[in-house]
Amino acid sequence: MQIHTPVLIEAIEARSSVNFFQPGQTLSDRAILRLVDLATRAPSAFNLQNWRFVAVRSPEQKAKLRALASGQAKVEDAAVTFILCGQHPRQGSLPSLLAPSVEAGYMPAALAADLSAAADAFYGGNVQLSRDEAIRSASLAGAFLLIAAEAHGLGACPMVGFDADGVAEAFGLGEDEVPVMLVAVGPAADGNWPQKPRLAPTSIAKLV
């Protein structure tokens, strides 16, 4: 197995969960949207793209979010803290999501129609599976967001320590939107730990 993109491996190996951010730093709307763009290059089932991002960046909104996140200072100190949401797949949503692939000429229209029907049948009425898909998609987007931040020299930290119901209410999330994780992003301060040691692959991988 040869290394094709060494910088990507460097980013994966260098990334760590940043606890201390430089307070008072900001990111432009353009920078925030670029991070969202890169996060959404993650795959999603059927290309559902069932993720949504609430970029919490104003001092008032960050203070509101921090109060719902066990008072974690990084929510406020980071330039932006994303509420990364996954959506339950919506019936009938795929045709418009697949249309660009059809228009680009590589997905036959009949296949798009078949996939749309298959997705509706697969998720329809299955709340558990729909929620699982919301969490899967948002988690993959979160991983890409962490790497995108690293690629821009920014620190980032995923967080599960928050009141999901409180966040959903305070930030007006829809019924079918699950706040999966918070991701604080911004210039890191000094004093952060490096990436922590991981279990040996041989202890967690089963080669069958």
Ligand SMILES: Cc1cc2nc3c(=O)[nH]c(=O)nc-3n(C[C@H](O)[C@H](O)[C@H](O)COP(=O)(O)O)c2cc1C
């Ligand atoms: C889903 C998830 C939730 C996490 N929640 C928190 C959190 O609420 N607060 C926090 O300080 N770190 C949180 N972390 C960061 C983890 O503690 C961290 O990723 C882990 O210790 C490994 O550290 P490293 O990424 O720097 O190697 C979370 C990480 C993940 C993936």
